[in-house]
Amino acid sequence: MSDYVISVEHVTKRYRVGQGGASTEGLRHRLEAGVRNLFSAKKAAAPKLPSSEFLALNDVSFQVKPGEVLGIIGRNGAGKSTLLKILSRITPPTTGQIRVRGKIASLLEVGTGFHPDLTGRENIFLNGAILGMTRVEIVRKLDEIVAFAEIEKFIDTPVKRYSSGMYVRLAFAVAAHLEPEILIVDEVLAVGDAQFQKKCIGKMNEVAQRQGRTVLFVSHQMAAVRKLCSTALLLSAGTTSGIGGVEETIQAYLGHMTASDRIIDLTKIAHSGYMNLNTARLERIAIDDACSLAYAEPLVFHVDVKCDTAVDGAVIGIGFDTSDGYRVMTLDSDVSHKELNFAKGKYRVTFTVPRNSLNPGLYNISCAMFSGGALIDGCQAGTWEVITGENDNVSNRGFGGCRVLFDTEVRAL
């Protein structure tokens, strides 16, 4: 038997499309089917609703060695989150099995189980217990956690009074002080400011290298994968060819990258929010019909937002990342439009860039909505391809993500 901590063996996960909603699986349907069966004894089976199935994971196998830091990459819907959920025992595989040697802690979201009414200290205990720490362990590490989060003064304040930065720092601080043999981390680091991201990545590096623990890390940010991981796994449409080197896997992924549609339905994509506030959702991002998405042409796109309650002082930010994970352009609505105040309802926010400065190429689009500094909703929307246009007289030379309009003047000296 080979030396492994996780052995994934032919794992398949099947979902029924449309499952989850109570309406399709409702009691009434069951009862109706039952009654129909009673009266039509001949037809044993009630007429079935057309149910299409979808394989989130299809015969996935790989083994992770002790001390390995495995980056899991792939497009939206490739099965990354499903794989993590199965590894974390949140949902079972449909077929296949996974052998795990050691204690797993998974961090699929920052601040799972945080309660806004509880104080920082109370939440540390609650969250710690939820993540699998014992009370003794939490007591022992309390000071360390508080120091890492830099919230000493506010430790006895309800977390709903925290700024989003404090909230996330506290949530991550608890998670960072877990001592599992295997740590599973989802894209949680993508939210939060750059400084916080750096701190998290630093901590994860420390966990992996100094303490020799196994880490499974999902990310869209190739830069983070390059920096952290020793090996990588590419998932595409629920399948994988196995673990490989970081660089070759990233190259394979980039080769796979294709542009999404001009209209991206965000309701079908996994979102992240700090506090699960559920006050507003980003529902759609779409390139304007008249927009060519070409370099040097106007770039116009619309973001649809659904507010379940009034949201004041909102900011919507759209990020454009190159395929290897570098942010080349961010459009934050407060730069041009001080604050967005929404009443309950649906809105379409239109972004107009008079001249698209992005070089022709593929860009990963992420959207986020903040209010008062707190992330309300955010997601990796998809990929758009900027093409070369009529006014592009030199085309992409491969240097830098943006080519802005500027003047050059020459004078004889």
Added chain:
Amino acid sequence: MEELIISAQTEEKNYWRDLWGYRELLYFLAWKDILVRYKQTTVGIAWAFLRPAVTIAIFTIISYKVAGASPGAVPTVLLVSAGTLVWSLFATAFADAGNSLVGNSSLISKIYFPRLLVPASTLAVSFVDFTISLAILAVLMVWYQYVPDIRLLAMPLFVLLALTASLGAGLWMAALTVKYRDFRFIAPFIVQIGFFASPIFYRSDKFHGVERLIYSLNPIVGAIDGFRWAVFRGAIPLYWPGLVISAATSIFLLMTAILYFRRTEKSFADMI
């Protein structure tokens, strides 16, 4: 090294050990519910006394005026308090447990822990409420100078019976509500019916013969009768056949609930 196997099958051997390993989380979940409940309320923990006190007062009036209680060996207000206490334990545990999984859906879909802990923690919270209300009964008994005898020692057994029934019914509700949200409407209905079908503001010896046996299928009937017998020096005689039936129903409810819960809990995250 010990291996954990994750597959579609239900793990048999590790289930209870796993649950034991997470026992501290049960404590923390219950602790959270208790803490959160009285945050940002003006009178705070006083609610824990106010609510049962007012309920007992109203039920006592109903008992006098409507049910036509005649003063017996035990003051009516004491009888009603005992009934209310046990009933409230069941009613709150049942209703809260039913909503507990759906109410914690963000936890269920983001992290693993034995799901049984969520409804179990609501039971713990109801039990804390119950012990607080018990103080009200104690005060009333002091007021009426009613001293219990040795039978009081049997009281915890009947509380255990009520807890068994609550956990059984609560687990059923919790698991069913995940899949069929219809049970959110059914649960309050059951509580409403159960209120009249339990001896709260009347005595169960109003029923006789077969009627009483059928009546005892309600597990709370046995729990309340036994509780009254234990606390009130046996002034309310113990009806053994009824108690056996109530206990059997409770145990049956709990066993089947655990079976159903375990069969469905793996798919909670997919359905919730």
